[in-house]
Amino acid sequence: MSTERPGVTPEQRPDPAEIHGWMTSLSNWGRWGPDDELGTLNLVSRQHITAAAGLVQAGRAVPCGWPVDPGIPDVYGAPQRLMLLGGAGPPPEPPARATPEPPASPPAAHRPHRSAVEYIGLAFHGMTVTHLDAPAHVSWDGAIYNGRPASAVRFDTGATACAVTAASRGICTRGVLLDVAALHGVDWLGPGYRVGPAELEECCRLQNVAVQPGDALLLRTGTGRRARQPGGPGLRDEHKPGWGFDCLPWLHARDAALVGCDSINDAVPSGGGGHGFDLPVHLVGLVAMGLWLLDNCDLEELAATCAELRRWEFMLSVLPLRLAGATGSPVNPVALF
């Protein structure tokens, strides 16, 4: 039987004015110059990269991305895969072997070969595909991160500033797993559960890890386990646990370079109250802080590996596609131990 820690009640909601204040008090606008598009990725220095590589001692690689499968529907439709094969209509041609060849002619070298070519299509910003959000993904009050106009993101040109291509060098830094589901000894946190700063601190203590500037922080809520329950809601359940709104000052104070979760990062419902603050981590994080977000990670194997090795830090590699004009990218983040 599975255990769940229930979510908080919707009444426990923040003061919208407080969140609004964070748009200024937690802002990184101008911090790295007026032209900056990198946001918190500026916090990953060469020293961070080298130090992260130093964490690779066991040679073990753990993927944190979910499969991208045409059979899994999502908010904007299922991923799409078209095979441009040697197609001769619905029934594929029988393999050449089935047809006994004449002994001498044609020559053996003359055997047929085929290439498979796929067309892949996906609207990845939903609830099932593991993806990276760039700062341009969200605008507020007519502006995106660093004060660029929201009109920098258009139907025709895509994002002309703060796009995912700002991270074309990839994100390689120390990753830290914050396993709050394990902290509470439950299989998963319930839908709408909002993790708070005190739990994060407690988690660090228990895991014997100190968060440092430039880290990639991955929050495990156990959603991956819940999604795998037979007959369960899968990843499509709209109500999910995640970072509570009051983690925002905590994340800003610790100078996290990247934040990820096995949900969409924001707890839903967030308690944000509908005034544009339904997804406060997305809003304050992306727009004010320039904080890059990893949504929909699969952290189950990662959690098991951390527990086995008794260490919750590792080298994390997130290598977004260089999608010109896009505000994010599907990714398969990999943790190396």
Next chain:
Amino acid sequence: MSTERPGVTPEQRPDPAEIHGWMTSLSNWGRWGPDDELGTLNLVSRQHITAAAGLVQAGRAVPCGWPVDPGIPDVYGAPQRLMLLGGAGPPPEPPARATPEPPASPPAAHRPHRSAVEYIGLAFHGMTVTHLDAPAHVSWDGAIYNGRPASAVRFDTGATACAVTAASRGICTRGVLLDVAALHGVDWLGPGYRVGPAELEECCRLQNVAVQPGDALLLRTGTGRRARQPGGPGLRDEHKPGWGFDCLPWLHARDAALVGCDSINDAVPSGGGGHGFDLPVHLVGLVAMGLWLLDNCDLEELAATCAELRRWEFMLSVLPLRLAGATGSPVNPVALF
């Protein structure tokens, strides 16, 4: 003025019977068991991963992928990016009527926010998108790698064996750049130029690097520089330099885990003679050897970095998307120094 080393004449072609023989003599079928789908990625051990991480000393990251841009046409059409703007996540914004507005000016917190959601579509197995080919990408004589039937790759199901998802843990190993364009002191090798084993050996000597089992070998022909020439052919020129057919025994003997190039790996024309051997590196490599291929890399900044640091080895990370049923994935490989 740019310099070019012209391609060999089409008459210097291999004996089709010789290539046909390699389908057997260079085969890895059965080498890692009858159920193997990993092919040469079996050669990357935990020790390889740890050793590769040890090469990261300067904290420098160099991307090897080209931008994926709707403005760049390719064989199967240009990449596609649709912006689904205005989406604020699963629940749509409530209609204005439902929310009675306050009589005076709206509170500051009430300002509009917007999310950008992209649909990305691409047929990546062309000549412009940097991508990884899994063994299932090519079949010959009714079979793919390790003797699976070619019918394992179908219109409806995609690839049910030897798909790109076999590499879901990512590929992290020692990368070695073989800068043959620099070896010859030219800007690029001409279309159809076939690099041979002797040049590879000479290149290793000059770069003071020894190829080892489990390495990812990246061949630089200078095509990236040629593609950037103003008024030049871009990446679409069908005739390209690459590994000559006679590199195949050399690659097999050295147990390369991954092979990449700034072209499509195969030189075109290859001299293969039209008997299904037009792309011998794809054919023998993928089908017989189970050798994973990185096509269309951008190796210009990588070459400059290697030359600057006087070392041609680095940690290479290739993290394919977990595309269920696909025979490859677009990627942005990153080299760490």
Next chain:
Amino acid sequence: MSTERPGVTPEQRPDPAEIHGWMTSLSNWGRWGPDDELGTLNLVSRQHITAAAGLVQAGRAVPCGWPVDPGIPDVYGAPQRLMLLGGAGPPPEPPARATPEPPASPPAAHRPHRSAVEYIGLAFHGMTVTHLDAPAHVSWDGAIYNGRPASAVRFDTGATACAVTAASRGICTRGVLLDVAALHGVDWLGPGYRVGPAELEECCRLQNVAVQPGDALLLRTGTGRRARQPGGPGLRDEHKPGWGFDCLPWLHARDAALVGCDSINDAVPSGGGGHGFDLPVHLVGLVAMGLWLLDNCDLEELAATCAELRRWEFMLSVLPLRLAGATGSPVNPVALF
């Protein structure tokens, strides 16, 4: 040398309050019952269909749709066509004829056949694809036609009311071409030119045709001729002529069932003044009147045929695809004389 009738100045703009008033005074909400989704298509009776067929006397068919071509970019990207062929990579396999066959075996019947299968993708609501707009295409103040909530159109489900599938029986009725470019003796009306009711009346007089309830009215501005000018703007020029806002009462009084144009119907700039009234024909027509719209027709051959036959009425057939949940469809309207 081509002639143009210049557009009106942007200062000649309507009173927003007047347009706002039309949302009520020109409304068809409730006219055909509270559940109606057909809007003005209710005006096409069986008698209209039979009468329209009676206009077919010369057996001539004139298409009014533009080609849908991957080479023509549009606001949301170019149309997409992927060929799922008997593809063995970029160069197609040589036809069997090129390979001389052995005289006896294989038998003649054994020759290879291939099917081509296309994937077609298009965001047709732009400025180049001829398409039909259903009432659900636009919402205003939280509602679509007939008072349905705007939330009836969603990311996941598409339009659940007033969708294009309401017209699944097709639209076959009398079509009338109003050739205002010819009325003025110019090749085309200039960008931003707003045709007014007086010109429509004059046009009917000159063409000796009386507009009747249930008609499909096609306005020719000459944009098709302008788009074909060598070195011209094509169809992508954002500023276009069209129905002026003050045609709305005229169209409502005449009970047009369908309205089309060789532009996007609305003149741009429309003089609407930015208060949601930039496209008043779309707004008032679709939302208040339930008036179906044909955007981006090609009316050049139609105009020539009308002039040749000295009649500007014909049977018009518009057969939208039954796209579940869509608010429109690409079409190729055909006029029969």
Next chain:
Amino acid sequence: MSTERPGVTPEQRPDPAEIHGWMTSLSNWGRWGPDDELGTLNLVSRQHITAAAGLVQAGRAVPCGWPVDPGIPDVYGAPQRLMLLGGAGPPPEPPARATPEPPASPPAAHRPHRSAVEYIGLAFHGMTVTHLDAPAHVSWDGAIYNGRPASAVRFDTGATACAVTAASRGICTRGVLLDVAALHGVDWLGPGYRVGPAELEECCRLQNVAVQPGDALLLRTGTGRRARQPGGPGLRDEHKPGWGFDCLPWLHARDAALVGCDSINDAVPSGGGGHGFDLPVHLVGLVAMGLWLLDNCDLEELAATCAELRRWEFMLSVLPLRLAGATGSPVNPVALF
């Protein structure tokens, strides 16, 4: 309880040499000149169009296309519909900051409006979407209709000859329903049932209709009724009834301009024996005869209407999209009585 007339046994197969002979004896190559791309549509004269319009006497329209629904999977994947909501045309809404708001409540005219913009994607040549096949859809022995090389259909350019755009004027002619399911008094013909010429003749007699050159012949097998059975196979069942191979000489002798069916026209299994003759109606019809095909029609309402009006002839309109380079088009054919 539903009734079915079982299909013939697979053993009743034609002589491949006989079908092969039809590639010559039923050929229309050269009949309309060496450059012809219209094939059997040449048989629809102006007189045919006028006469067809004369059949419209009751003003009733009956659609023959199935809905195109993202919820209905097909051989190459389900149709795709992406909603690009919130788009109000090319210029995005100005950021809130730029427009100083009036101090009091906004004027009534200022209410928000939204446009829905769809992206529609479909690989329509499957088993669920009603579509038209142009002659270029199939090649045989290196050639398509009228002796053009099969290489006229390519990955990059699409079809450069005999494409669906040859029918850009639409197909409007007399349609005749051949209701063979009704002839046999069954709900449907079983999978694999091959209708033969004798049944067609009997059907014409019973329905009191004579087939004439230039007609569009629609064969009803009852598959539409079967597909609607609760818990039934839907349209995806690969085994279907259809025209038997021996209808080909009959269709050729009667000079049908267009042939359609509520299945994929060919009975599957066809008895063609695997030598490229699995779909003989597609093969001989498209390649040799240049005969246009309508696959996957929904003929249930049409059959009911014919029975009610006691006439099986009508005006049929098929208006394919002008898809440049495509070998077919999704359509919604409409019959007018």
